[in-house]
Amino acid sequence: MRSKVLGLVPFLMMALACEPSGSQPRDPSSSTSTGPSDSGAPSSDPMASNSPTTPTAPVPPPAADAVAKLAGGTNAFGFDLYQRLRKTPGNLVMSPASMTTALSMTWGGAKGETAAQMKKVLHLEGTPDDVMKTSGQLAQSLQDPSRPITFRIANQLFGEKAYTFEQPFMDKTKAAYGAPLELMDFKNAPEPARVHINAWVEKQTEKRIKDLIPGGAIKPDTRLVLVNAIYFLGDWATPFEKERTRPAAFFTTAKDKKDVPMMNAIGSYKGVAKDGLKVLELPYKGDSMSMLFVLPDKVDGLDAVEKSLDAKKLAELGKALTSQQSSVSLPKFEVAPPSIALAGELQGLGMQDAFSRTKADFTGIANPSKIEERLFISEVFHKAFVKVDEKGTEAAAATAVIMAERGAAAPIEPAFVFKADHPFLFFIRDNASGLILFMGRVADPSKA
Template structure:
């Protein structure tokens, strides 16, 4: 029996590595559910038309965010998807952090790619995905929230470059449900591109990777590893993010000098370290220090979290969740800070395979060829042709220097058939001379776009 695979692929311009996941848990019973509405029209066959030219997510008429000249996000609905994404992101990071060395991931990219797949899931499969992704509200509300947030984050008046691009790559002979295609295009700006998985799986893989590379300014390469796209692949859902932002106040390059960085309690290396003294939002509490440095325009920032102990980053990672980060951000106060932060670049050569981790989190039915229910995406007459998720890949990149930050991410889901100035105060010290964590955040919604660990700034 050949069941078509729906392979999710996730790539991010922050950095992560790769592994394979071929496990299929035993089938589980399914019970009827109303998590997704049934399709309201006939399925449509993919025709081999040219690829759509519009790639970045446009503000659709019913999903555009209302934001002022400052690009702020005020509507409550735009924050809901950000909150859900953060909850899922911390759950997933607890499984990714076991990887040694530098890490970078984009929870926003992974959530978006999986939410597109969830939009076509039904029954227990949809229920499991909703629980793991922490999605709240009806499918229509979730998609509306995601669409409004994406449009707001790309507000053209913001003095940073932030691009979100989504696309569906579908087998040209396979029939997809038109309501699914319409909803993903309206909410995520994700057009369907017809490809030939059956006769040309490898050229199709190369084509998808080239699209990701183009959307991420060539920062995310080879998102989908060789050999992972098969003749029975039927759909790949891809999200790509690109971020380029200058610091509100850049670091002076002349002050950047080599300084020792303690990789662990016994080893240190000289690394290129940026220096400045400025009034920034800072807090020291509970065995850690946190510092926020804003990007131009003030809508986004990078949060640095540094444990007091040289070897304290593992314990810090274990203790953090979305609520603790929110509390930490609330505790930040403007203060004069003497800052020393290393320049760093995280650019992994391989993608990270997330299938095993997602199943450990409870998303088992979607990866099981016998129990997956994605009939909202395609509902073929033969059960041998139904879709399931074969793998989810993620890759990210981040680079921090005196001018600012460049970051990118891509995600793919592959489916196969089967304030006021205070009184004078003491200057605070924030010297990141040992492993620390970082978070690139949207300040209005708190959405974490990229986050990771710097264990060794000299390693790329």
């Protein structure tokens, strides 16, 4: 069986509190303004950038304790945010790893209470330099070319050509994340800039994430857009036979059902049944990554599972998995919800000052002499695509931060039966670190 998980795009937008008429950038000293372009067009071709550069040889991961802290914090933040997003009915998908990367880059330039709130909400431990270093090294190791999967991470900064940025911040993001700065003309051509950035995202996600930034989101007061894109393609270690896929009932509620293509297999898989739910792990080739499925026993039991499940409990369930002869039935599905605005959700989690025109302190990114020209986050958008079929999984994700001024049947009876014929959760994770790359909900496999 191959599942395809495609395209997750969190998008973070930071905008200027207000921009006085005729304002000019201050003269750079310790800061940098990287040469405006007279044409008003971007200073370079974003398609030429695939950052950080995919390693050509295996890169060792960071120290185990540092990875554990980063993965644990990322997963905890993912579940915190999911608790707020799950109230929206229907299918859902998000990437804790992509969102944490983009927001961590932004946190690297935050100061004071703004930085403290972001650190708490993101469950980060250590200094910004420590987190950025660990995150960058982990990203490189996850892209190990020797693995029989495809996993790519790209980061890019798009900055207003007439605005001055702090050189230390630019240096840190480039060193840790491989995120170069491309100059844009947000002031005079915001819509062409939006189209340009969306094209970069579409390129990095193999055309799976389109129109990440919605119309009108880039404005003349936009000063910086930070983008993270993730793409994953992996085949199951044991593919499911297409001949065994057949129509079967899927209960969207206790009373409502519809026929969907159901994939079927019998073999040795890791699973566990406890506390009113079942968990199944399907590994990808090479066993470096896997997909977990969490299925409540009751057809209408997903809400209760979502309420109680967190990063710690998921980790405990993962440790309880045991290999056993199993019968697996899993629907083919595609999840492609529209972009979700996250500013309100992040503020609800406690990240308030970052979105305040009067309180935000991102002077580590840009420190203009006029307070009204300083940065704050105006919005965060998130978009994803997931597709599961018989062969494996394909996944893509992107995060943008916009800143502006202010097989054959077994001969024995299966001991474990996993029949996903009603709503369930899924998680794609790196097995070594436990980092959750993608997570989501399938409420109706017949709908995107």
